[in-house]
Amino acid sequence: MGETKLWTWHLIxxxxxxxxxxxxxxxxxxxxxTGLFVANRAVAPTAPINSMARDSQIGFSIGYVFxxxxxxxxxxxxxxxxxxxxxxxxxxxxxxxxxxxxxGLGLFSLGTWAAIASHAVxxxxxxG
Amino acid sequence: xxxxxxxxxxxxxxxxxxGGRWGIDRYAYALxxxxxxxxxxxxxxxxxxxxxxxxxxxxxxxxQILDQPIFRIGELLVFLAFAFHALNGLRLxxxxxxxxxxxxxxxxxxxxxxxxVQRPLFVVVMIVAAVLVCGGGWEFLGLSH
Numbered sequence: 384m385g386e387t388k389l390w391t392w393h394l395i396x397x398x399x400x401x402x403x404x405x406x407x408x409x410x411x412x413x414x415x416x417t418g419l420f421v422a423n424r425a426v427a428p429t430a431p432i433n434s435m436a437r438d439s440q441i442g443f444s445i446g447y448v449f450x451x452x453x454x455x456x457x458x459x460x461x462x463x464x465x466x467x468x469x470x471x472x473x474x475x476x477x478x479x480x481x482x483x484x485x486x487g488l489g490l491f492s493l494g495t496w497a498a499i500a501s502h503a504v505x506x507x508x509x510x511g
Numbered sequence: 512x513x514x515x516x517x518x519x520x521x522x523x524x525x526x527x528x529x530g531g532r533w534g535i536d537r538y539a540y541a542l543x544x545x546x547x548x549x550x551x552x553x554x555x556x557x558x559x560x561x562x563x564x565x566x567x568x569x570x571x572x573x574x575q576i577l578d579q580p581i582f583r584i585g586e587l588l589v590f591l592a593f594a595f596h597a598l599n600g601l602r603l604x605x606x607x608x609x610x611x612x613x614x615x616x617x618x619x620x621x622x623x624x625x626x627x628v629q630r631p632l633f634v635v636v637m638i639v640a641a642v643l644v645c646g647g648g649w650e651f652l653g654l655s656h
Contacts, residue, residue, distance in 0.1 A: 397600050397604060401601060408590065408593060412647060413646065413650050430572065431564075431569045431572055434564060438564070451558070454554060455554075458547070458550070459551075461547050461551070462547075462548070465544055469524075470519065490558050493558060494561075496562075496565070497564065500565035500566075501564050504564075504565060504567065
């Protein structure tokens with residue numbers, strides 16, 4: 384994929400993150416006020432009971448994985464852009480790009496597994 | 512992938528930070544990068560930390576390892592960085608697609624640059640970011656409880 388396309392996806396990812404991470408921040412930081420996605424307002428929005436309630440909903444699990452992928456792309460591509468401004472040798476640039484892709488895929492796999500496993504745990508706990 | 516034309520990086524790392532004659536917009540650019548790197552560092556750790564919940568371990572819960580003032584301060588800094596990065600990023604996307612920079616005009620002295628045309632947008636997004644920063648600080652100080 385050409386640099387222009389990668390850059391355009393970087394911008395689109397930024398706008399998507401603005402919306403999804405904005406919701407995440409509204410929930411996690413001022414959830415006591417907004418009540419947004421907070422099942423039990425007697426405790427903090429980040430308390431395990433609230434976290435588990437969100438994990439039990441498939442929409443949230445899918446949303447987490449989507450946000451994870453978009454944010455990893457935006458962040459790691461941004462980091463690559465900054466580092467490439469150091470005008471590294473071309474071979475070093477290729478190694479750097481490959482390294483960031485491997486890190487990104489590794490963390491995406493880890494986060495996706497966590498979202499699926501947490502969803503299963505939340506459902507099991509909810510039934511139990 | 513298209514070949515990029517390469518230039519010597521004369522300024523090195525200092526070129527990332529120096530505003531030079533470009534003024535406030537260039538410092539916003541440097542701060543955008545710094546906040547981006549900070550958010551990325553936090554995000555990578557956040558992925559690992561939140562993975563533990565799949566095993567029923569909530570490291571951020573009360574009396575857990577992340578339930579300490581230093582991490583609360585770190586979270587506030589991440590929120591402040593997010594507020595700036597998100598709003599300034601929105602401005603950058605708008606400008607990238609040609610919004611708020613005015614129509615192309617003849618370069619007649621005294622020259623008018625698109626930087627000055629988009630300045631009101633810059634001021635507006637910084638005011639919104641400041642409101643968010645105040646909201647984050649308000650929550651951090653426990654005033655929302």
